[in-house]
Amino acid sequence: MQITKNPLSTEKSIRLMESQNMLIFEVDKSATKDAIKKDLEDFFKVKIRTVRTRIGPDAKKRAYVKFSRDTPAIDVATKLGLI
Secondary structure (H helix, E strand, C coil): CCCEEECCCHHHHHHHHHHCCEEEEEECCCHHHHHHHHHHHHHCCCCEEEEEECCCCCCCCEEEEEEEECCCHHHHHHCCCCC
């Protein structure tokens, strides 16, 4: 099962990246916070502080991932090609 589907590159996600060291990912609807955290930590070799999730009105689940202080979200966004 693929947990993380794709990162979101919206105005809000760019603002969160700059102000709170956070990125937003679209994830599988059945994915848990722990599974999302482990998947992203293993894939990017980074440390994640918190993962919050929400299901939007479009029935898509999004994970708000806050990275640790020693991992700038902008570095991860650059690897993904968002910036």
